[in-house]
Amino acid sequence: MLQQLCWLCPAALHSRKELKSHVGTEHQRLDIICPWCVEDVPTIMSRPYDLKRHVGRWHEAIADGLNQDIFTEAGAFYLALYPKDYSKVVKPLVFTTQAAKEAREAVKVWRETSQASKLK
Numbered sequence: 001m002l003q004q005l006c007w008l009c010p011a012a013l014h015s016r017k018e019l020k021s022h023v024g025t026e027h028q029r030l031d032i033i034c035p036w037c038v039e040d041v042p043t044i045m046s047r048p049y050d051l052k053r054h055v056g057r058w059h060e061a062i063a064d065g066l067n068q069d070i071f072t073e074a075g076a077f078y079l080a081l082y083p084k085d086y087s088k089v090v091k092p093l094v095f096t097t098q099a100a101k102e103a104r105e106a107v108k109v110w111r112e113t114s115q116a117s118k119l120k
């Protein structure tokens with residue numbers, strides 16, 4: 001069986017799935033931001049499911065109107081802190097889908113209103 005090599009360290013994993021969790025837990029490269037938090041320090045989550053819970057709790061007013069595909073691994077790509085690394089282990093949701101559009105729009109507003117200068 002083919003080994004999956006980590007591009008960030010010398011580790012070799014046994015499957016894509018293991019590589020994905022390795023990249024997420026060892027390197028935090030699957031982190032995603034909450035674009036609806038406009039504090040100085042960005043709210044960062046490591047799993048789309050955690051973000052979904054966070055949004056339901058803290059941004060209740062907008063949670064209902066959102067396309068729920070944003071909170072899938074594929075959709076959360078558009079909220080990724082390291083999109084390049086993210087897309088190596090998760091296939092992003094198609095650019096033109098409603099969820100992708102909403103996520104990009106939210107991030108755009110967030111960049112304009114929050115202290116997002118630390119992020120590339």
Ligand SMILES: [Zn+2]
Nearest residue numbers: 006008009011
């Ligand atoms: Zn690694």
Ligand SMILES: [Zn+2]
Nearest residue numbers: 034036037043
């Ligand atoms: Zn938030």
